[in-house]
Amino acid sequence: MTPSTNTPERSSRDVASRDTAGGFSRRAFLHGSGAVAAAATLQTSATAFAQAAGGGTSIVSGETTIELSVNGKTHSVKAEPRTTLLEVLRYQLDLTGAKPVCNDGSSGAATILVDGKPMQANTLFAIAMVGKQIETVESLAKDKVPAAFTACDAQQCGFCTPGFVVAVKAFLDKKPKATETEIREGLNGNICRCGTYVNIVQAAVKLVKGDA
């Protein structure tokens, strides 16, 4: 029996109650939305790859030169079928905001936007990204999200921060009026080892309120 269903909704400002809405789900505990999000990206990646490489047209092998659209610019890059988007970004384009932290996307540190959707650059094959609009944290230099993170001191070592910034950006683009409860439930795809979560919630709330 899950108790969460008969727990009444409370105001979003009532922080103490925020986890009563759906917090006791066994599934949520076991998997965490991080793992779920990662699985989703993997699947998307595989599908995209199948479309790019498969489709009965061609089989790619060895190193090829491809064109990727990153932060509004087209770049000619070299990629093998196994080359990840993260490797291309970091080693060929010197865009090192997205970080290599995990292998399967469970940390969220390599969060980038593909056609506006948050994905993990380390779980995407570069050749499958041809024709897609890729945006990295570097494109958000003048955005309100990093400014809100800074105002709320939402970074300590800062290694998780770029990934979190992109995740918050994508989340609020989709849910610009998100309540604090929704923020706490919707940003579980990223890990911060230093523990900046309180500050990140503050930053996201600030952005919703428009005072960032």
Place this chain on the structure above:
Amino acid sequence: MAVEYSWPSKEKATQIGKRHTRLDGLEKSTGAAKYTYDINLKNQLIARALGCPHAHCKIKSIDTTAAQAVKGVVHIEPLRKVDDEIEWQGEMILVVAAESEAAAAEGCEKVKIEYEMLPSFTSEEDIAAAKAAKRTIKGGGKAVTVKEPGDDDDEDEFVTKEIERLLKEAAYTVDGYYGIDAITHSCLEPHGSTVEWQGNKLMVHLSTQNVSGTDEGFAKDLNITSDDVEVHCDFIGGGFGSKFAPDYWGIAAARISKATGRPVKFMLTRAQEQQLGGNRPSGYMKVKLGANKDGIITVWDSEHWGSAGAIPGGVSHTVVPYVFTPPNYRRLQTNLKTNTAQSRAWRAPNHPQASAMTQTAIDDLAAKMQANSLDVFLKNLGTDEKPLISGAKPSVYKAEIELAAKLMDWNAKWHPHGKGDKKGSIVEGLGMALHTWGGGANSSNCLLKIYPDGGVETTCGTQDLGVGTRTVLAVVLAETFGLTPDKIKVNIGSSRMPVSGPSGGSTTVGGICESHRRAGQDAFASIAELVGKKLGVDPTKLEAVGGRVQVIGDASKGVSWKEACTLIGMRPLEVNGSYKSGVDSPLSSKQVGGVQMAHVAIDRDTGIIKMRKFVAVQDIGLVVCRQQAESQVYGAVIMGIAAALFEQRITDPKTGSFVNAELSNYKLARLGDIGEVVVEFYEPESERSRGVIGIGEPPAISPIAAISNAVCNALGVRVPVVPLTPQRVLAALKAKA
């Protein structure tokens, strides 16, 4: 004229203690900050290590032929040789350097190694099995009794009898078992370096919390001298006590770079970071305690064990029981030798485990008495004149307990253990714990430059582990010169800079504040001398405030900061600031106390625990940057929540394999797991006047015990070993029923 070093009063301070924006916050938030992993040098090779897949084995043969043939593989550096015994999983056997990550990884995969398997032991909690496997080593201990043995008594026998007698006479006794599993540092930026030889000089970009102290390590192992090494680290992606040394993989990177004539980037993989990058010793304890009718502990008798890896160590008995020092006690420590990587210092070494194993017993005493835990903790503090504790003063803890209780609304929410309301299968509970830590200032040097045009620049071989070092330095100097922090240029992160201590032991902020306030006050004295001469006033009557150097309290008699600096002359004014650790100083101090309280909810059907609210009250002497200090406490608490509820290194008892060495399986707290966290500094003038004290570690100590106690209060049952996983909660409930 000797300068009297001091901090401005609360009323006078314009920067110190205020909320400040982290100076490098935007750099970190936009991906502009470059970490070691991010340094891409022209023509660099990527190195990747092949780790041993077994926990205990001997190398029979190594064949790298196929690896060498992999396209892109440039160099293979052996680290271990045939016949070497490997004592933990992940230990590096060799390193493959290649043109890309993928080629290096493929090279590793193609290496063929034969191993002879040896029996492994990783069952840290199982003391009987450890004894049977001859894996235990005496770790020390101590016994103290009020009654002294007679001349003819055998001391051990006397202590045993005396403790038995005291336990028998006690009004209440607790016979408990508590434990805490090993966890890993899990730095998000793995250990590693990007290195380059420039002629005979070695340039190392190292992910380190010890910028000034790692050059010697490289020099020693590479047969050069420290002046030929520059260690550089602008940003570090987490350390938590695990990144003090070059490590053998750092040396390997330098060797490969030398052999190939190319820069090398060698970062640990995620699995290697989890396996080798650092772990915290486990601890398991059997304890009997006795208390008088008021709940004051009269006798403590404990035996604990745990593992720090293949090189034995463990939770020191010197912090048992934690904070509390009963008049009669016996504590024994046994270390286990297990086939796991050597542990590394972890945020407040020994303290979190000691707290988790002993302050739980104290809470069980409250449960036994059906008393309010808060009262039992309070009673066992003693008084400032007759303390029953070590560390901070009883009066400090008392005040902090009151403050925390108010913020938690403890008294209104409190119920005796296991006697709270049930809403369906949900029960709630409160728990508390308290801690102490030194946090005295580290040694630190800096070079401060004041330019004739008013520019202020400092250079200091310190690092920013996440505390906001740059911001702290800017705030201290801005305060000293009556400027704003954005006017201060801060250079940190190189071993070429004036030596500053490693960031460990919560010593960084204290140390750098010492060197910088000293340099700042010295520099200001020189400038005041010049301004005094110009204005014809006593230089000791001048102050720097609001961008001006003026007569104290008289804005009309003064000059702007810029104008004052023109008096310096053509060349900048250079001042060295220096502080040696341990020297008594009006600017810094040590030994803090903190109190934390947890409010949890538990679903008895699933065993899932949710954080409702957490309150952390902490004294840290003088608060320098309020927002960053708060962030430190938030972070420490969240780390503690993770350790209490989720984190554990799981090894397979048969193979010794560390089975969850990936972040998808090694569960850490996420944003939705933390509940409401309230941070409050205890800072009356008596605390503020003590000067700066480090904050990094102390608040990371209590969360585990506080949460375990809250769970016990909710369930009426102790879940003995943390992390308090749903499985363990259900097992504890079942054992009781």
